[in-house]
Amino acid sequence: MDQKKLEDLLKMLQVNQGDLAKLSEQQRKDMKDYKFWKTQPVQKFGQEVDKEGPIDAQKRPEDVPADPLPMLGEFEWSTVDIEDAAQLEDVFVLLNENYVEDKDAAFRFNYTREFFHWALKPPGWSREWNVGVRVKATGKLVAFISAIPIDLAVRGKDVRSVEINFLCVHKQLRSKRMAPVLIKEITRRVNRQDIWHALYTAGVVLPSPISTCRYAHRPINWAKLQDVGFTDVPAGKTAPEMVAMYALPGKTKTSGLRRMAAGDVDAALALLVKYQRRFELVQKFSKAEFAHWFLGEDESASDDDASRVIHSYVVEDADGKITDFFSFYSLPFTVLEHAVHKELGIGYLFYYASDADFAFDDRFSAEATAALKTRLTALIGDATILAKQAKMDVFNALTSQDNTLFLDALKFGPGDGFLNFYLFNYKAFPVTGGIKDDKSYDTERRSNVGVVML
Numbered sequence: 001m002d003q004k005k006l007e008d009l010l011k012m013l014q015v016n017q018g019d020l021a022k023l024s025e026q027q028r029k030d031m032k033d034y035k036f037w038k039t040q041p042v043q044k045f046g047q048e049v050d051k052e053g054p055i056d057a058q059k060r061p062e063d064v065p066a067d068p069l070p071m072l073g074e075f076e077w078s079t080v081d082i083e084d085a086a087q088l089e090d091v092f093v094l095l096n097e098n099y100v101e102d103k104d105a106a107f108r109f110n111y112t113r114e115f116f117h118w119a120l121k122p123p124g125w126s127r128e129w130n131v132g133v134r135v136k137a138t139g140k141l142v143a144f145i146s147a148i149p150i151d152l153a154v155r156g157k158d159v160r161s162v163e164i165n166f167l168c169v170h171k172q173l174r175s176k177r178m179a180p181v182l183i184k185e186i187t188r189r190v191n192r193q194d195i196w197h198a199l200y201t202a203g204v205v206l207p208s209p210i211s212t213c214r215y216a217h218r219p220i221n222w223a224k225l226q227d228v229g230f231t232d233v234p235a236g237k238t239a240p241e242m243v244a245m246y247a248l249p250g251k252t253k254t255s256g257l258r259r260m261a262a263g264d265v266d267a268a269l270a271l272l273v274k275y276q277r278r279f280e281l282v283q284k285f286s287k288a289e290f291a292h293w294f295l296g297e298d299e300s301a302s303d304d305d306a307s308r309v310i311h312s313y314v315v316e317d318a319d320g321k322i323t324d325f326f327s328f329y330s331l332p333f334t335v336l337e338h339a340v341h342k343e344l345g346i347g348y349l350f351y352y353a354s355d356a357d358f359a360f361d362d363r364f365s366a367e368a369t370a371a372l373k374t375r376l377t378a379l380i381g382d383a384t385i386l387a388k389q390a391k392m393d394v395f396n397a398l399t400s401q402d403n404t405l406f407l408d409a410l411k412f413g414p415g416d417g418f419l420n421f422y423l424f425n426y427k428a429f430p431v432t433g434g435i436k437d438d439k440s441y442d443t444e445r446r447s448n449v450g451v452v453m454l
């Protein structure tokens with residue numbers, strides 16, 4: 001396989017690090033050169049943490065200015081109403097053309113209304129937190145940033161937070177310090193609603209990651225990836241050999257596996273909560289949040305509905321007990337100007353849980369590890385089969401959660417993208433990200449990152 005080309009494609013698929021230029025701009029600057037970030041309540045590089053907790057002294061919403069920061073002459077702030085089709089379209093256009101660097105303009109994220117409603121409208125979402133910048137004269141949207149509320153827990157401590165995502169500045173307005181203004185404005189709007197912490201991820205290194213995970217990619221439809229020019233037959237191999245290597249069974253294997261239904265929410269949520277207790281950085285889902293994130297907006301979507309964003313499954317044993325749960329979401333690419341293929345399906349592993357190691361006192365013991373490894377390999381193997389049935393051509397995962405237990409066995413190749421996790425206004429000890437010093441999968445310590453961001 002032409003590893004380089006495939007890697008290039010797969011890098012473009014990472015929503016959180018769409019900017020390839022930034023990606024290659026490896027590693028960090030000196031702290032003093034982070035002109036913006038050194039003014040913010042974030043951990044400095046190498047800063048010793050004595051005790052975990054907030055960085056800033058406690059403030060009240062009324063201490064925060066009620067009005068937006070001034071915006072440069074020709075631009076103006078614009079709260080984007082994502083329930084308005086035309087305004088949502090503005091966001092798609094901005095992100096399509098500026099979020100992913102694809103010089104040949106051969107591919108675009110196929111953002112849909114369904115995807116954005118799922119990603120940006122969980123329970124408690126705020127209209128004010130979809131912040132845009134428009135050109136005054138034309139109304140053109142040239143920058144965007146979003147926040148959604150989450151109940152985060154860091155090593156068992158509740159940290160009411162927001163998740164920041166989809167920060168984007170138009171290519172022609174890059175390096176003009178617009179990003180810091182957007183970040184300050186979203187901070188102001190979030191603080192006005194009495195929230196003082198944030199979780200965010202980025203491919204770039206900023207002060208200072210609490211954890212770093214690696215991307216892993218599992219080609220599902222190798223022949224199609226070759227057709228669209230992403231991959232070549234590697235030396236010493238033939239195309240049929242490559243197809244055979246990545247071939248998947250037509251049917252899932254786990255008995256009792258079925259799509260999650262509304263009636264499963266209580267049991268699946270309880271299972272997820274219990275499973276996630278092992279991790280140090282987790283999202284605490286309310287019942288309503290769980291239903292939103294895992295059933296999605298459109299419960300009536302049929303099994304083969306290609307527009308389905310979130311796919312959630314449970315395993316029910318003979319006694320009617322939910323023993324396992326997994327989910328993945330879809331964010332496809334549109335393939336431009338290709339004679340045969342119009343779309344490339346991309347699946348992203350989301351949350352999962354299993355009771356496979358619950359009976360063991362020490363989850364890192366050989367027996368507990370073997371039990372969980374066997375079960376997760378079967379479950380996520382089935383997830384790749386279901387992803388294939390849902391017309392996905394590549395399946396992505398990180399080294400977070402307990403993923404390193406199954407990545408190799410299921411032929412997820414290590415990508416060269418890394419994802420850094422950050423906390424705003426909260427200092428904390430590092431959290432393991434599932435990679436060793438040499439960046440290979442850490443199958444022993446695994447990861448203590450439980451939270452999964454879009």
Ligand SMILES: CCCCCCCCCCCCCC(=O)SCCNC(=O)CCNC(=O)[C@H](O)C(C)(C)COP(=O)(O)OP(=O)(O)OC[C@H]1O[C@@H](n2cnc3c(N)ncnc32)[C@H](O)[C@@H]1OP(=O)(O)O
Pocket residue numbers: 015016017018019022033034035036037038098099100162164165166167168169170173174175176177178179180183186187190191195196197198200201202203204206424
């Ligand atoms: C309590 C509530 C708090 C809420 C807020 C919590 C914090 C949220 C933080 C945001 C989480 C976002 C999560 C996501 O969505 S990550 C996805 C980010 N988006 C992309 O990669 C899309 C393509 N790229 C772009 O659109 C632009 O290059 C962006 C907008 C990224 C930067 O625009 P531009 O290239 O024109 O630069 P500038 O001149 O305006 O500004 C330069 C300053 O910006 C710092 N920079 C560069 N990239 C990032 C980055 N990804 N996160 C944070 N900071 C970043 C940089 O170090 C420098 O600061 P300093 O080095 O001088 O100090």
